[in-house]
Amino acid sequence: MRISRLLAALFAALLIAAGAAWAETVKVGVILPYSGPNAQLGQQVDRGFELYQKLHAKGTGGHKIEIIKRDSTGPKADVAKRLATELITRDKIDILAGVVYSNNAFAISDVTRKAKVPFLIMNAGTSAITTRSxxxxxxxxxxxQAAYPLGxxxxxxxNIRTAAVAYANYSPGKDSKTAFTKAFTAAGGKVVADIPFPxxxxxxxxPFLQSVKDAKPDALYVFIPAGKWATGVMKTYDDLGMRAAGIELIGPGDITQDSELPNMGEVPLGVVTMHHYSAAADRAENKAFVKAWKEAYGADSTPDFFSVQGWDGMAAIHEVVRRLNGEIDADKALAVWKGWKFASPRGPIMIDPETRDIVQNQYLRKVEKRGGALANIETDTLEMVKDPWKELENKK
Amino acid sequence: MEQPAYQNPLRTGAMRPAELLPWLAAGSGFFLFPDYLQLGAQILIMVLFAMSLDMILGYAGIVSLGHAALFGTGAYTAGILSAHIGWSEPLSGLVIAGLVAGVVGLVCGAVILYTRGLTLLMLTLAVTILLQELANEQEHWTGGDDGLQGVVMQPLFGVFEFDLYGRTAYLYALAVLFVVFLAARAIVNSSFGQSLRGIRENERRMHAIGCPVYRQMLRAYTIAAVMAGVAGALLAQTTEFVALDVLSFERSGDVMIMLILGGTGRLYGAFIGAPLYMILQDQLAKLSPEYWLFGIGALLVATILYAPEGMLGLAERLRAWVRREDS
Structure with a gap:
């Protein structure tokens, strides 16, 4: 009797010990702008993946995810590269994620390729980044994905015949401008001014927008890295009376970032953009996401495309942790991500097995007033768009 | 007429035991903190850079807010040599970068050293901004805002590869720093170094005793430029990357803060200030990714209020105070 009880206790103890041994801790390094004028962008991504983490704590198959955050301080490639190296050599992370700026992502790719670490990009949008590792x-x-169809x-x-293109002068800016120009001129349009912002x-x-006004195009196409940039462009567009002069403002969704709209007054009303996410979208997944967001971060807070990218990114990380049973290996992790499908708040998404890049819907949107506040209202959908740059490169 | 006694710069002053301390610390750091060697290498590079600023600020009294111009010149030279020309041998790259920075320093110095005070300060700043804009414009060569991609270094002496953990980088930076330090120490202890201190203390009197002030200052500026260029090249080679940031005003400011934190006009100030500033920055940024800048700010205010002559100045004051108590 006594012995059997002892045995039972021993058995139970063994089970607990074994259970503890099965639960792995997966270390995820995250590099985002957490300080300075661009901190808002980092915060939106951060809140996105934290929210997913909070609501899906059981989605990892019992394994623990430890997130190690580092401040990129902005578009500073040297800092980003150093942080990535430190996360890998010092903190021994299993997966690297985050990254808002393309120049940072390029620099980090050198490190993750050498160290064989899975790198999950939650923003940086220059097409060529994924080819680096x-x-x-x-x-x-x-x-x-946005600029090419918009052109x-x-x-x-x-009915736009002439356009001016203005862009932040770094790799995604040039990418966006090239994509728009290519599609727009191929269709028969003419680009009358090409203006890089420092x-x-x-x-x-x-001064930059004044020279656009003087060129009198039908439309001004702008890419800037969202946040305060967007508000700055919007304000100047209004100050110079460009709409009254008949110049329409168009671009990817960075210029009407959902969380920045409340700072823009009435100016964005009617602006047409092409983008992959709007907080005002009517999908069930999105409604649930926005509701959870407002419960977590307050009714005044709005998720935007950064948030949804953070959310989906954490979903992709959970998938890898669960499928690999907590033991992360770069080749196996990528094998899980290739072809991975997810019902995101932005609609269905998939990681292209060939290019490891995202395939997703692009929405045509117009800024309208809804419930007293401005919102990006989706008017048309292009389904499951692959990266056009890679498609064109493959044809060469 | 009696000539001032000529001192052989290499024979002045044997190393005192205390002077070995930082080198022992740097050497043991290699074994004690194997996971921190990347940061360690960057600290050693900033020590070298701060020492270079000390040559002109601490010894010759030239206040410059544009020292990054020379650092960046060295970094881009070494980077472009590797990325575009395919010259990836580190040591020769380092020498070339130092020389190019020296030439830039000589040319800039020749112009700006005619001025003094605020004008000089503004001119050093202007040179940096011009160079940064030039680097930004010449995207084909520098990669512009995306940074210079494709810098790849050959193994040091054909044997030691630059590894992810920074072992080679650390020892390489340490060796270069030691060699440059010996040279700098000899220079500041020579009669030339004495004349620089003279200029710093009283320029008019130096004129009066027949010292070629302009030439001595230009010489000091050029030497400092070579040192800064070598530091920049080290950064480019060990990180295999160059960003526009190497030419930024912030970098000029950072290095000045490090030097002031450590103490100017002592050569060893750089050895205290750079590690202190960078380790604090590293730890604070880890502690709070959002608010770490506040900690740095608080430290600077405290330094200016309580140790205006830097940590070495503070140590000296303490020592003097202890002695007074003793007697």
């Missing part, structure tokens, strides 16, 4: 996958977007749409549906400090936009 076979261990990189992207859950955000590519510049070409065609602008000519064919919006980067990385937010400039005074007046």
């Amino acid at each position: 076979p261990y990189t996958a992207r859950v955000s977007f590519t510049m070409w 065609k749409h602008a000519y064919e549906k919006m 980067f990385p400090k937010i400039p005074d936009f007046t």
Whole structure:
């Protein structure tokens, strides 16, 4: 009797010990701008993946995810590269994630390729980034996904014949401009002014936009890295009376970032953008996401495309942790991500097994007033768009 | 007429035991903190850079807010040599970068050293901004804001590869720092170094006793430029990357803060200030990714209020105070 009880206790103890041994801790390093003028972008991504983590604590198959956060301080490639190296050599992370700026992502790719660490991009959108390391996958977007179809749409549906292009002068800016110009001119349009904004400090936009106004195009296409940049462009567009002069403002969704709209007054009303996410979308997944967001971060807070990328990114990390049973290996992790499908608040998404880049819907949106506040209202959908740049490169 | 006694710069002053301390610390750091060698290498590089600023600020009294111009010149030279020309041998790259920075320093110095005070300060700043804009414009060569990609270093002496953990980088930086330090120490202890201190203390009197002030200052500026260029090249080679940030005003400011934190005009100030500043920055940023800048700010205010002559100045004051108590 006594012995059997002892045995039972021993058995139970063994079970507990074994259970503890099965539960692995997976270390995920996250590099985002947490300080300075761009901290808002980092915060949106951070809140996105934290929220997913909180609501799906059981989605990892019993394994623990330890998140180690580092501040990139902004678009500073040298800092990003150093942080990535330290996360890998000192903190022994299993997966690297985050990264808002493309120049940072390029620099980090050198490290993750050498160290064979899976790198999950939660924003940086320059198309070529994913080609720099076979261990990189992207859950955000590519510049070409929005800019290229918008170029065609602008000519064919919006009756725009001449356009000026203005962009933050770094790799995604050039990517976005090239994509738009290519599609727009192929359709028959003409680009009459090509204006790079100095980067990385937010400039005074007046002289740049004044020269656009003087060129009298039908539309102004702008790419800037969201946040305060977007508000700056919007304000100057209004100050110079460009709408009254008949110049329409178009671009990817960075210029009407959902969380920045409340700071823009009435100016964005009617602005047409192409993008992969709007907080105002009517999908069930999105409604649940926005509701959870407001419960967690307050009714005044709005998720935007950064948030949804963080959310989806954490879902992709959970998938890998669960499927690999907590033991992360770069090749196996990428094998899990290749072809991974997820019902995101932005609609269905998939990681292209060939390119490790995201495949997702692109939505045509117009800024309208809804419930007293501005919102990006989706008017049309292009389904499951692959990165056009890679498609064109493959054809060569 | 009696000539001032010529001192052989290499024979002045044997090393005192205390002077060995930082080198022992740096050497043992290699074994004690194997996971921190990347940061360690960057600290050693900033020590070298701060020492270079000390040559002109601490010894010759030239206040410069544009020392990054020379650092960046060295970094881009070494980077472009590897990324575009395919010259990836580290040691020769280092020498070339130092020389190029020296030439830039000589040319800039020749112009700006005619001025003094605020004008000089503004000119050093202007040179940096011009160079940064140039690097930004010449995207083909520098990669612009995306940074210079494709810098790959050959193994040191053909044997030691630059590894992810920074072992080679650390020892390489330490060896270069030691060699440059010996040279700098000899220079500041020579009669030339004495004349620089003279200029710093009283320029008019130096004119009066027949010292070629302009030439001595230009010489000091050029030497400091070579040192800064070598530091920049070390950064480019050990991180295999160059960003526009190497030419930024912030970098000029950072290095000045490090030097002031450690103490100017002592050569060893750099050995205290750079590690202190960078380790604090590293730890605070880890502690709080959002608010770490506040900690750095508080430290600076405290330093200016309580140790205006830097940590070495503070140590000296303490020592003097202890002695007074003793007697």
